[in-house]
Amino acid sequence: MTGTRTGVGRALAEHFLAQGHTVVGCSRKPTTIDHPDYRHHEVDLTDTRALKSMFRETRREFGRLDALVNNAGTSNMNHFMMTPESVARDVFDLNFFAVLNCCREAAKLLQKSPEASTAILNVSTVAVPWALDGQLVYSASKSAVEQLTRVMSKELAGFGIRVNGIGLPPVRTVLTRTLPEGMVDSLVARQAIKRMCTMADIVGPVEFLISQQSGFVTGETLFLGGVN
Ligand SMILES: NC(=O)c1ccc[n+]([C@@H]2O[C@H](COP(=O)([O-])OP(=O)(O)OC[C@H]3O[C@@H](n4cnc5c(N)ncnc54)[C@H](OP(=O)(O)O)[C@@H]3O)[C@@H](O)[C@H]2O)c1
Numbered sequence: 001m002t003g004t005r006t007g008v009g010r011a012l013a014e015h016f017l018a019q020g021h022t023v024v025g026c027s028r029k030p031t032t033i034d035h036p037d038y039r040h041h042e043v044d045l046t047d048t049r050a051l052k053s054m055f056r057e058t059r060r061e062f063g064r065l066d067a068l069v070n071n072a073g074t075s076n077m078n079h080f081m082m083t084p085e086s087v088a089r090d091v092f093d094l095n096f097f098a099v100l101n102c103c104r105e106a107a108k109l110l111q112k113s114p115e116a117s118t119a120i121l122n123v124s125t126v127a128v129p130w131a132l133d134g135q136l137v138y139s140a141s142k143s144a145v146e147q148l149t150r151v152m153s154k155e156l157a158g159f160g161i162r163v164n165g166i167g168l169p170p171v172r173t174v175l176t177r178t179l180p181e182g183m184v185d186s187l188v189a190r191q192a193i194k195r196m197c198t199m200a201d202i203v204g205p206v207e208f209l210i211s212q213q214s215g216f217v218t219g220e221t222l223f224l225g226g227v228n
Contacts, residue, residue, distance in 0.1 A: 001025050002045060002102060003072025005032050007173030008123065011199035012069060012206055013038065024058050024065075027072070045072055045098035046090075055105035064112035067119045067210040070099045070145075075138040075175055088137045095141035096148070103152060103163075110161050119210040120156070122149050122165040126227045129167070130190065146221050153219030164209045165221030169197045192226025201225075 001016075003009035004025030013023045013033055022037045031040035039061065043050040058065065073095050076087055103120055110118040124146050126132075127139035146165055153163040169191055170176055170184050188196055205222055208214050 001069040001071055002098070003027055004040070005029055007175060008168070008171060008199065008202060009069075009071040012071065012203060015203045015207075022062065024054075024062070026054060045102070046093040048101055051098065051101050052105055055102075055109065059109055063109075064114075065106055065109040065118070066113045066115050067121065068102060068106040068110065069206065069210065070102055070120070070122045072098065073123060073142075073175075075135070077134050077138070077179065079134060080136040083137055091137045092141050092144070095138070096144045099145055100148060103148070107156060107159065107161060111159050116212055117160045117162055117215045119214075120152070120161060120163045121206060121209050122146075122163070122221075124149075124165045124167040124221050126167060126169045126187065126190075126223065126225075129223065129227055130187075132187075149221055150219045157218060162214070162218040164214070164217060164219070166202070166205055166209060167221050167223035167227065168202065169223075169225040169227065171197045171199070171202070190227070192228075197225055 001009055001013050001023055004013040005027035010032060013025050016023050017035045017037055024039045026041040026043050028042065028044045030042060041054040043054050045051050074091055076083060076091050099122060106120065122145050124142045127135045128143045128146060132139060149163050149165040156163055170187050176184060188194060201224060205224060
């Protein structure tokens with residue numbers, strides 16, 4: 001699971017550890033999780049060599065993966081006219097290219113799993129279906145991830161690997177801390193279920209999508225809160 005120091009990634013890692021799973025996580029800064037079955041890698045996922053080395057160490061220690069959750073992500077909330085190319089490239093480096101690279105490395109280890117099917121889960125956002133203004137670069141990078149989910153589901157099906165996504169509405173984390181309160185409220189008001197999404201709302205669907213219960217589901221991005 002990527003991006004486990006804070007927010008959604010940390011909540012998910014703690015949930016699966018509490019269920020008795022072993023979790024390998026990463027972030028640029030030191031871990032905030034203290035559990036005997038948790039392994040942390042301090043890596044910047046935009047550094048491809050460091051990313052590959054994390055998967056090499058995982059192979060050495062565990063020999064396999066049963067699931068990969070591509071959670072680490074960054075946003076840039078700004079009018080595109082005010083967004084320099086370097087910023088846009090940085091967002092794509094983490095939100096798209098690091099996901100692509102994690103999938104490539106993880107696919108080799110997922111094939112070593114004894115599970116009937118293994119899973120990749122990519123985290124997306126309502127900013128894609130809602131085409132939110134001020135979020136062009138962020139939503140375009142996540143849109144690319146949703147397309148990756150669809151195409152990769154076909155390319156990896158023959159290896160018993162399912163590829164799905166989860167589309168999140170606003171959740172209170174570091175990522176949304178800087179958003180004006182009014183903006184969060186207006187996004188919540190667009191949801192069919194008009195309350196803020198919590199970590200508890202996310203863990204169930206994630207667990208479903210990476211477990212054998214969704215063994216015949218692939219290429220889908222499941223949006224929470226009712227966004228249509
Ligand atoms: N919060 C929301 O409202 C919301 C809504 C829709 C979708 N999402 C998506 O949910 C996912 C998680 O978001 P969040 O809100 O939980 O964000 P967050 O609290 O900012 O967490 C991001 C995590 O990723 C790690 N990270 C950031 N850059 C990294 C890098 N270059 N290399 C390795 N790790 C890195 C961070 O740790 P370090 O800083 O130590 O690297 C942190 O653990 C993201 O993909 C986001 O787009 C969030």
